[in-house]
Amino acid sequence: YLSLIKLCKVKTYGIEASKESVNICKKNGLNVSEGFVQSADHKLANAPFDAFFILSFLEHLPNPNSILSGIYNNLSDNAVGLIEVPNFDMILQKNLFSEFIADHLFYFTKETLKRTITQNGFDIIESNVIWRDYIISAVVKKRKKLDISHFYKHQMKIKKDIEKYLSRFKNKKVAIWGAGHQALAIISLINLAGKIKYVVDSAIFKQGKYTPATHLAIISPETLNSNPVDAIIIMAASYSDEVVKIIRQKYNKNINIAILRDYGLEVFKR
Known part of the structure; x- marks a missing residue:
């Protein structure tokens, strides 16, 4: 994904928990650092960012709320993002019991993904079911904090x-x-x-x-x-x-x- 995004002529940064994967990315000329967004107060190098991508990865994370809050706090005002997850509605409709795998900690419907995104500081600009209904794809925007x-x-x-x-x-x-x-x-x-x-x-x-x-x-x-x-x-x-x-x-x-x-x-x- 990072290789494709780099083709858009933007400054790209990636974060990866596996040291081995980080080394492979660097050998391929990608700007990737070892780490993991663990909490809302996690600080990323080179922040704030203007955009972010989480592609078929949110379902693997142990605490989506903390991680999304952490991403929120490393973004510039009006930043946008693309979040994609497997579509649990489709899994239910087609009886795909083989989709229940150990490294998928969460399963999202369109509604539960919306709730997760919005309660962590983002507005959904657009949400669609894509790739033969297998993926829920949501374009999001950072919501301004309430000024009191x-x-x-x-x-x-x-x-x-x-x-x-x-x-x-x-x-x-x-x-x-x-x-x-x-x-x-x-x-x-x-x-x-x-x-x-x-x-x-x-x-x-x-x-x-x-x-x-x-x-x-x-x-x-x-x-x-x-x-x-x-x-x-x-x-x-x-x-x-x-x-x-x-x-x-x-x-x-x-x-x-x-x-x-x-x-x-x-x-x-x-």
């Missing part, structure tokens, strides 16, 4: 908004209303321990407990009267506007209020 950097940027914006709001109240008499999972995550991720007096929540089963990681007391809304604060940040998701009304009507109509929205902190005028 915007999560961090938004987290930093929320942190900045809240810290700016807290700076208005030097005596730290600020509370948070809301002990749901999102509020608890934000309290922890932006490190509000020591900056918030307590956390209010109307759910009785949460009261008398503490926030995870930051260890802030979770108390009942009535504490706003018995142990008042200067400001409150509401983190109650879709209930936030309703909470504003409750605070104004039942507890303190003059308290400073801010709501943590999806886009950032909304500060209410008194």
Whole structure:
């Protein structure tokens, strides 16, 4: 295969586990190194590559997922590949029991090959059954990794908004209303321990407990009267506007209020 690919006037590289086979390849003028892709973090010399071929070989490998992940991590962006394996559907249809041989560790149908390829970072451009239905041939492309950097940027914006709001109240008499999972995550991720007096929540089963990681007391809304604060940040998701009304009507109509929205902190005028 490498000899044929070399005819396409591209720089070719091969990897082979057998030292004897490597020597034969080199004698024939092929650029082949001894080795084996064993894991996702395996590093290949001359990487990254723009294309790769696995031709009737994936079925021999002990861990196709690790090997495909390793290949993925040695490819350039937008790299393509050709993967071919024996067609297990055809073997079943034609009762080819003689095709079950010791060195074939895996048998792929078109569907299981697709699943194996896609779960290891590749998109399938084209898939066909060829050579009298004996081979499944898949042209693949490296899928871009999901960029989640915007999560961090938004987290930093929320942190900045809240810290700016807290700076208005030097005596730290600020509370948070809301002990749901999102509020608890934000309290922890932006490190509000020591900056918030307590956390209010109307759910009785949460009261008398503490926030995870930051260890802030979770108390009942009535504490706003018995142990008042200067400001409150509401983190109650879709209930936030309703909470504003409750605070104004039942507890303190003059308290400073801010709501943590999806886009950032909304500060209410008194």
